[in-house]
Amino acid sequence: MLQDYLIPETVEQALSHLQGGKGRARVVAGGTDLLLDLANGKKEAGVLVDLTRIPGLQEITLEDDLIRLGAAVTHNQVAKSKLIQEKASVLARAARSVGSLQIRNTATVVGNVVNAQPAADAAVALVALGAVAEVVSPSGKEYIPVEKLYAGVGKSVLDSTSQIVTRIQFPALLKNQGSAYERLEQRKALALPMLNVAVVVSLADNRFQWARIVMAPVGPGPVRATEAEAILTGADVSLGNIENAAAAARAQANPRSSALRGSREYRLEVLPVLVRRALEAAVVRAGGNC
Amino acid sequence: MSSKILTFTLNGETIRVVVEPTDMLADVLRDKLNLIGVKKGCGQGECGACTVIMNGDAVTSCIIPALKAEGAVVETIEGIGGPGKYHPLQESFMDLGAIQCGFCTPGMIMSAKALLDKNEQPTREEIREAISGNICRCTGYVKIEKAVSTAAEKIREGK
Incomplete structure (x- = not known):
């Protein structure tokens, strides 16, 4: 049963909320899948730690030909982004086909990956782009290819009670x-x-x-x-x-x-x-x- | 369970309301703030009846945790117009008969308003995209699409 809903302002704060929850606290971003899973009893959480207000995580950036999407970037942001349309059109198209506009305004692309459904549109495009997830936990930061994040149908190798995917990054496509x-x-x-x-x-x-x-x-x-x-x-x-x-x-x-x-x-x-x-x-x- | 005070802007007014971490925004709007124009259909974000505008975007309030709205600007059908001064969308929906049973109408209008707030000259495709997450089981989509484009014309002429 959900006891608390926390909105941290930094990644460090989010990590400490997770640690304080001792396995009962769980990361949430858009929540369009997670809230339903909690209601159906498919997943359990005592505390939700909402990442969407952490400064910087709402941004899509391009630096040295590397595109980075923060954990709070929504499907609609990606679908409408000129940068993504030009330099990674496969992802713009995939993000556009998820759910409805209301869902795309809420659901995040990182969440589409972490939720680990086999045919999550944005995740399928990200694997084609060779995307890598930046995963932060109390022991530090690591980079894991999106392709390697799947442990089974609907199962991610990531543990949302202790690890946070802060960003996903992939190379911008070149002219050729x-x-x-x-x-x-x-x-x-x-x-x-x-x-x-x-x-x-x-x-x-x-x-x-x-x-x-x-x-x-x-x-x-x-x-x-x-x-x-x-x-x-x-x-x-x-x-x-x-x-x-x-x-x-x-x-x-x-x-x-x-x-x-x-x-x-x-x-x-x-x-x-x-x-x-x-x-x-x-x-x-x-x-x-x- | 720790109750919390949620502070947000609702239809132009600052509101403080006690909510539980398990409350969804649609339930708070309906049950605690009495805004029953927010309809609850599927409760899973699929039908769009509960659509409200949050920080400028149409969202399904039945799957938004109420506490996510902390500090947000939320608009519901009650806030956009009513008897005496209807919003052009409300007028067009009535004038063109874009209503049958009416259950989808508030959500449909809020999705359309989120579109027209950003784009006063939407194409047919843009209108269709905007209301694609709102299901009308009376299947009155043709008139709804026409009502949205008529409202857009009215808004442009009103300027």
């Missing part, structure tokens, strides 16, 4: 790089993704230097299509290579049949189409042509 986001959904708002695919490519002389392809929900967290990425690395930009990569992504995916998200068979048919579309769009944005 492009990104794209594709989503299969039943409606255009308030709909969970049946499938989502985030892609970032880097090109030189109309060849792929590398590609990062992330798909969900086809596993416990966002899944890298590593076979497809390997096919593209060093390969010419061509429709044939993109088709091969899409087929390899399908071979690596393991979706379940779900009443909410569609059957395994259906989604396995659609997945390579989304991967192909995303790769084609990302290539165009990187200045390449098929």
